[in-house]
Amino acid sequence: MNEVQCDALVELSRGAEAMIAVIQNHKLKEVKQCSKKIIFTLIAVLIIMNIGVWAEEKKPVFNVITIDGVITSPTAKYVDNSIKDAQQAEAEGLIILLDTPGGMDTAMRDIAKSILNAPLPVIVFVSPPGARAASAGVIITEAAHIAAMAPGTNIGAAHPVSIGIGGSTGEKDKNMSEKVENDAAAYARSIAKARGRSERVGGKSCAQK
Secondary structure (H helix, E strand, O other), X not given: OOHHHHHHHHHHHXXXXXXHHHHHHOOOHHHHHHHHHHHHHHHHHHHHHHHHHHHOOOOOOEEEEEEEOOEOHHHHHHHHHHHHHHXXXXXXXXXXXXXXXXXXXXXXXXXXXXXXXXXXXXXXXXXXXXXXXXXXXXXXXXXXXXXXXOOOOEEEOOOXXXXXXXXXOOHHHHHHHHHHHXXXXXXXXXXXXXXXXXXXXXXXXXXXX
């Protein structure tokens, strides 16, 4: 029982005592005895009713989803829909159980955008033990309102990797790779700043070692 509820009961008791005093002052013995019983019965009923209301107080409810595998466009859609479902269900927030080796840059950014603009808290929990949040998983974890990791998990290596045919290593490709890396690092820093986390660590996670 909280302080407000206790104060309410005290006020009820005081009111009952005042009513009894009025009855006693008028020396209405029969009415007094009857009124005492009625008053205390009413108090008992009110207490029982309040206990029922307190017992029915809303408990925090969180929706939970699992991302286990490569980050793709359907994954991004799944996260966005899950956030909307949690809001419609009036949940306190959404918990994402994450285990990913990474995935598509566009899908990662869509997920980060959904989390950053979510109308309710999104918690990313790298789980279970042995899981990882690598590559795109780093950015997704950084975007969360709360980020947590189970024991025996790891996070890191968000450096962008180009997927293509040929594998040319010319100067043009090198310059393009640097631009992509700088863009990814800037994106990671901006998300870290938005969440009050280390911008240096965020940017460093996208740097090639």
